[in-house]
Amino acid sequence: MAHLIGRTARLSNCQRIISNTAAGTRSASTLSSARACTGGVSVAFHGGNGGSTTTGDASGQRPFDAPTPRMVRSVVTDVTARVAGMTITGYLLSLFSDPDQAVSMVDCVHLPQSKPIVCLTLDIRLSEDEWPILRSQRWLLFSEASNIMKFLVTGGAGFIGSNLVTKLLSDPNNEVICIDNMYCGLDSNVAPHLDNPRFKFIKHDITEPLKEEIKVDRIYHLAAPASPPFYQRNAIHTAKTMFLGTLHMLELATKTGARFLLTSTSEVYGDPEVHPQKESYWGNVNCNGIRSCYDEGKRIAETLTFDFHRQHKTDVRIVRIFNTYGPGMREDDGRVVPNFIRQALEGKPLTVYGEGNQTRSFCFVQDTLAGIMSLMEQTETLGPVNVGNPIENTMLELAETILKVTGGKSSLNFQPLPSDDPRKRKPDITLAKQYLNWEPKVLLEDGLKVTVEYFKKRLNL
Ligand SMILES: O=C(O)[C@H]1O[C@H](OP(=O)(O)OP(=O)(O)OC[C@H]2O[C@@H](n3ccc(=O)[nH]c3=O)[C@H](O)[C@@H]2O)[C@H](O)[C@@H](O)[C@@H]1O
Known part of the structure; x- marks a missing residue:
């Protein structure tokens, strides 16, 4: 987690997007327009440790478990497909059932407000049966942002x-x-x-x-x-x-x-x-x-x-x-x-x-x-x-x-x-x-x- 916080501290843009999983019609909406970046956002992704879905400790004292790279690819594909203008290859920090929780998460990791972050909360519906638990969950992604x-x-x-x-x-x-x-x-x-x-x-x-x-x-x-x-x-x-x-x-x-x-x-x-x-x-x-x-x-x-x-x-x-x-x-x-x-x-x-x-x-x-x-x-x-x-x-x-x-x-x-x-x-x-x-x-x-x-x-x- 220290590693992730260290990385997120260097972020330079912020955009938060929620996509709705209902019946296959997912729409993306930018929720924090005040901090939303213009231009593309590029996010470097680091894969995780075996598909666990732990919700992270907002204070950052407990490590966040990330999903498998395979799952991440699904997530990344999903995100990229529905968020026009954004290319996502990001840190997947944790899973949230409530977007507000994700917001408090952002606050709790004490990211400097002067350096806004890229934060994506996403509903994910995976087609593969291996991860049923992940269906209709929201993921929070932190990312290193650039204007690429x-x-x-x-x-x-x-x-x-x-x-x-x-x-x-x-x-x-x-x-x-x-x-x-x-x-x-x-x-x-x-x-x-x-x-x-x-x-x-x-x-x-x-x-x-x-x-x-x-x-x-x-x-x-x-x-x-x-x-x-x-x-x-x-x-x-x-x-x-x-x-x-x-x-x-x-x-x-x-x-x-x-x-x-x-x-x-x-x-x-x-x-x-x-x-x-x-x-x-x-x-x-x-x-x-x-x-x-x-x-x-x-x-x-x-x-x-x-x-x-x-x-x-x-x-x-x-x-x-x-x-x-x-x-x-x-x-x-x-x-x-x-x-x-x-x-x-x-x-x-x-x-x-x-x-x-x-x-x-x-x-x-x-x-x-x-x-x-x-x-x-x-x-x-x-x-x-x-x-x-x-x-x-x-x-x-x-x-x-x-x-x-x-x-x-x-x-x-x-x-x-x-x-x-x-x-x-x-x-x-x-x-x-x-x-x-x-x-x-x-x-x-x-x-x-x-x-x-x-x-x-x-x-x-
Ligand atoms: O450049 C463009 O934007 C457009 O050019 C062509 O359309 P056109 O206006 O016919 O372009 P030209 O072939 O350059 O012809 C312009 C005029 O010059 C005449 N012309 C052309 C060539 C020549 O050697 N001598 C000459 O008098 C043509 O008969 C025509 O009346 C294309 O059909 C369009 O795809 C394209 O959008």
């Missing part, structure tokens, strides 16, 4: 995903698992992190179920080819990624209690008849065209996300990203910004589809990330929330700006407009301002300068 947050980023080797991974890892309290099938991800987007012990890369196609259960606090679900040439190349696989990939990630979030954020897209508005596009607009989408695997795919992904929330109370957020550009893109991506920059840098004609009067609103990736990350952590809305730049440009204007930034002298090469290509697109960002206090800061020309430098390096120019 664990993230899963699907599509973490891709353009926006890799920028997100880099940003998350810049916080030393964050650990990141990246899943990518490398269909359009880049090795060079992952390589800088491979030696980082807080980073793990898993090559996996999320249309298949995960081989292992991954326990994280947050799931950023970005995996999907976003460039029309890429997503049209294997349209069936794109549709599978949208549905099955999102399904698998939602199942994981539901099972582990992780918060799940779907990166949806402005494409759900299709070729919009409402301008600018508000989240309340249902869109104008062709359900059997060449873009449908992507835009209808994202629409079903949104549907699935809300269905999981309604049916399983999964903690979800949805962001609708508008055209984003910046470092991390492939030179052969096929979208207009990488195409124009590459063509301008190589002195080739810029391929303008149609007459170039169609519009898009381009957002620099760091701005987009700020919006996405803000949505993940706020609690006012599930979304969908538009994240994009409300400054609208025609493709002719974009071509002109890129030629100015690169100093290129390329001519324009007009090509047929691809089918179902939206004629205009511009986000209404009222909700992003209201809920996320977010609006883009980077001007198109400034963002393009950074992007041009990135492409110069990639193309060895």
Whole structure:
């Protein structure tokens, strides 16, 4: 016990959670919000001595018997599954039948109030018969607390995903698992992190179920080819990624209690008849065209996300990203910004589809990330929330700006407009301002300068 007290004295956060065992529907509630920590809580667990269930002496003079490691694993699994945002591997000090007893326990071990602790009182219902005595009992766990947050980023080797991974890892309290099938991800987007012990890369196609259960606090679900040439190349696989990939990630979030954020897209508005596009607009989408695997795919992904929330109370957020550009893109991506920059840098004609009067609103990736990350952590809305730049440009204007930034002298090469290509697109960002206090800061020309430098390096120019 002296050992345990010694450890608990160093605790730095406090959160107490009770889960209800009734009829398999257990809910977690934070009881001491005044002392509750924000961010993830990580708890180091020390197993016990054979499954005894002694209630400890609150003064700490009598040793506490801890359960077997096997049982503890059950407890830990249970806790992790139902406490969103927390990863538990903790000290299990004792068993209590009454949460108030647990509270007095906390007081009695004289933990300094200035250093709050992690204290979890839990109802436990074990499925295995060996421990019937433990059913419907409450356990008190003390733990060493830290602010470690664990993230899963699907599509973490891709353009926006890799920028997100880099940003998350810049916080030393964050650990990141990246899943990518490398269909359009880049090795060079992952390589800088491979030696980082807080980073793990898993090559996996999320249309298949995960081989292992991954326990994280947050799931950023970005995996999907976003460039029309890429997503049209294997349209069936794109549709599978949208549905099955999102399904698998939602199942994981539901099972582990992780918060799940779907990166949806402005494409759900299709070729919009409402301008600018508000989240309340249902869109104008062709359900059997060449873009449908992507835009209808994202629409079903949104549907699935809300269905999981309604049916399983999964903690979800949805962001609708508008055209984003910046470092991390492939030179052969096929979208207009990488195409124009590459063509301008190589002195080739810029391929303008149609007459170039169609519009898009381009957002620099760091701005987009700020919006996405803000949505993940706020609690006012599930979304969908538009994240994009409300400054609208025609493709002719974009071509002109890129030629100015690169100093290129390329001519324009007009090509047929691809089918179902939206004629205009511009986000209404009222909700992003209201809920996320977010609006883009980077001007198109400034963002393009950074992007041009990135492409110069990639193309060895
Ligand atoms: O970047 C994005 O956020 C979106 O990009 C694409 O949507 P789209 O707006 O069509 O993006 P681009 O392929 O970059 O095309 C933008 C406009 O430029 C035109 N374009 C594209 C490429 C090119 O070389 N020349 C050109 O004029 C296209 O016809 C289109 O009108 C994807 O469909 C979306 O997944 C994604 O959300």
